[in-house]
Amino acid sequence: MSELENELLNIVGLNELKVQLRKWAKGMLLDERRRALGLKVGARRPPHMAFLGNPGTGKTMVARILGKLLHMVGILPTDKVTEVQRTDLVGEFVGHTGPKTRRKIQEAEGGILFVDEAYRLIPMQKADDRDYGLEALEEIMSVMDSGKIVVIFAGYSEPMKRVIASNEGFCRRVTKFFHFSDFNSEELAKILHIKMNHQTEESLLYGFKLHGSCSVDAIARLIEKETTEKQRKEMNGGLVDPMLVNARENLDLRLDFNCINADELRTITLEDLEAGIKLLTP
Template sequence: MTPLNHLSQGPGNEKLQELLLKHRDEQRKHKAIEACSETKAIIDELEDALSDIVGLNELKLQLRKWAKRMLLDERRRALGLKVGPRKPPHMAFLGNPGTGKTMVARILERLLFMVGILPTDKVTEVQRTDLVGEFVGHTGPKTRRKIKEAEGGILFIDEAYRLIPMQKADDKDYGLEALEEIMSVMDGEKVAVIFAGYSEPMKRMNNQAQDSLLYGFKLHPSCTVDVVATLIERETSGKQRKEMNGGIVDPMLVNARENLDLRLNFDCLDTDELLTITPEDLQAGIQSLSR
């Protein structure tokens, strides 16, 4: 039997080629419509969960933005586009007790489970005493047991700043050993880690490395060097430019990519639109950096 792709390339088979292309387009359109329906269902469920939170409007806005970015990335991957690696996100929740950190973690877990980033909808809550042993050699196994228990879901570490010794020379504090065990699994795909605690003490914790969110995205042709330079000159102060130098570009682009996701809707978008950062996005990105 002659393959269809061979027939479509033969003389007099232009009509067959046209029918094949039409069939493929219809299949893609059908898949896109299905994806739109699934995405809207997830967003509706997220909104139901957020309606249970009283106040915290700024936090709700951030959660919506984050969820939209994640769902749009799922759409991009479904269309075969190359974007950044799909790994569980690790976060830091800063705030006093009773501000909803644990509740938000549970909402995030439901969302991560719904879009298939994590295979379960469980949150494992731990504190320093659940991770750190009293003697040499106790902390590693103790921490690894909790990490194993949390696999497939979220490891929520409350009062995470207590893992950092108050004094750098305190060699009898095994909190750093627990933190190192946790960080060793953060590059994998088995668990999402949330560090939570008071704002000021949490500043003692080191920033965690993150994969670039920019892989696979591109600038619109109108985003010329002159346009970008003008934006930076106009939207930042001389002090910012002096302190950050070339380091200003990466956070500007990350913020611009966030603005891209914020302005896109979940209608059936073409692949170019899903991946293209415009001057509008760059301007929003540099303005966010300035704030």
């Protein structure tokens, strides 16, 4: 459970989802104890889900963490997450969509199939238009009772209603709906801190750190001051990466070329962050 809690620290907000993950983890551990005592208990079914919310609210990132967590607690045999969109599933001609979708399903077996912008499978159209998105959805639905895969459908809340209404078995199979709210300034500041603390070697920010003055409160005040509510709602977590990249560039501009102080060379200040976020404002 401690490993689970460490992973949950990387998810900002989404308390409802965190509670559900703790239920699954504790349930799996209790099932192990039940079996150790000779009790016979039924196997848990993989939970299919819908992630509803605006872009940048962390749906894809949470799906990746979820893959690790469901594997960790024994619900899935692997931690792989196969991310797909309409173009990965739907063919242009009759007979193309079924095989194309089945290949992706097979690729995802043992893990999560994450269908991003799932509402694009059921576009708004006239009755006489021919579209193969529904065929792809039906292919996915046909394997959701097999127990070999967890499917997560993701997209804007309102258009996703088309997907839910398009197949009568949707709500029977997809039993968990999680709403991803827009991030406020404090949550965006927490995300920035998490990103800086978990940089990989491939990241442009790898090896850099925040100055001590860059507390969550200070960054939250900066974001609140330099962005509009509309901008925060449109960008959400997508605001953080370009802000950090711009801040690093400002650090390079600010430093004297002859600087040999290792700490100064890798420390991003509140001034750098302010310059970085101002470049995002039209």
